[in-house]
Amino acid sequence: xxxxxxxxTALVIAALLVMMAPAAAYTIDxxxxxxxIYPKNDPVNSNRLDDSSLIPTKTGxxxxxxxxxxxxxxxxxxxxxxxxxGHEWCDIEAMYVxxxxxxxxxxxITSMPKNGMNWGGDxxxxxxxxxxxxxxxxxxxGVKIVQNDEPADIKFGVVGxxxxxxxxxxxxxxxxxxxxxxxxxxxxxxxxxxxxTGTSGDMVSGVAVPDDPADSGLPWDTFGPTRxxxxxxxxxxxSEITVSNPSIPNEIIxxxxxxxALGMPTTANIQSAITCGNGVIKxxxxxxxxxxxxxxxxxxxxxxxxxxMRRKEQE
Numbered sequence: 001x002x003x004x005x006x007x008x009t010a011l012v013i014a015a016l017l018v019m020m021a022p023a024a025a026y027t028i029d030x031x032x033x034x035x036x037i038y039p040k041n042d043p044v045n046s047n048r049l050d051d052s053s054l055i056p057t058k059t060g061x062x063x064x065x066x067x068x069x070x071x072x073x074x075x076x077x078x079x080x081x082x083x084x085x086g087h088e089w090c091d092i093e094a095m096y097v098x099x100x101x102x103x104x105x106x107x108x109i110t111s112m113p114k115n116g117m118n119w120g121g122d123x124x125x126x127x128x129x130x131x132x133x134x135x136x137x138x139x140x141x142g143v144k145i146v147q148n149d150e151p152a153d154i155k156f157g158v159v160g161x162x163x164x165x166x167x168x169x170x171x172x173x174x175x176x177x178x179x180x181x182x183x184x185x186x187x188x189x190x191x192x193x194x195x196x197t198g199t200s201g202d203m204v205s206g207v208a209v210p211d212d213p214a215d216s217g218l219p220w221d222t223f224g225p226t227r228x229x230x231x232x233x234x235x236x237x238x239s240e241i242t243v244s245n246p247s248i249p250n251e252i253i254x255x256x257x258x259x260x261a262l263g264m265p266t267t268a269n270i271q272s273a274i275t276c277g278n279g280v281i282k283x284x285x286x287x288x289x290x291x292x293x294x295x296x297x298x299x300x301x302x303x304x305x306x307x308x309m310r311r312k313e314q315e
Contacts, residue, residue: 028255107252190258220249225244
């Protein structure tokens, strides 16, 4: 009986030690190889990424791939609501999520440079990372990816800051492009580690962006020429013309968010968007590992029971 108790105790302690060790452990450096992701160009169309190369070889990762033809691409069937991007630099190719007992890890592959792009009279930026942990449609936490460029006298946000109860900017209200994009207010409750590759784009003086690797090492791509009628992008008219949409670099956004700042979530809906309200990517109902404290409670209880039974046996 005593031998059995000792074996049980040893197994319980071993289980506790295993749970204490983080399982995911990604290096936040803008390199997707530790995710088991090795993007390459499509062998049939070298201007595009091969979707199959965006599937992670590492198990346990939640992901969504949106590397399809945009609504404005020549040859695309309208309306193609799955990826209403516009130019290639508005495209978000894929998003991946993993976690351990301490952190949520997110990796995004996008053509949007961290410095943003000028378009007409606007400056388009990467949007922020949004979390809905209650599955109620409200994104009650967000991570700032780049500082806002507007209003110019405020430039809200700290790069990597975690905001609770954020106020979200919604571009093009009143249209079908009403997804949230950037945090414009909120309570700073912590800090995430963030890496965003690349140096291209149209930099705005005084706007903070992650200071990280100059080259993602990923293949360039484009979904092809876009079509434009001078007034309305999504209408086929005799005046429609084709606009060049050349291949550009793909960049990596990689983030580690401490769960301690998020109130111990167990499931999440996660979203990011470009600030023009086009390229949007969503990953819903992601199951998360509880924090170590939550995991340890039943094991500690079992350990206590074992010692109690041993004490009784000795008496």
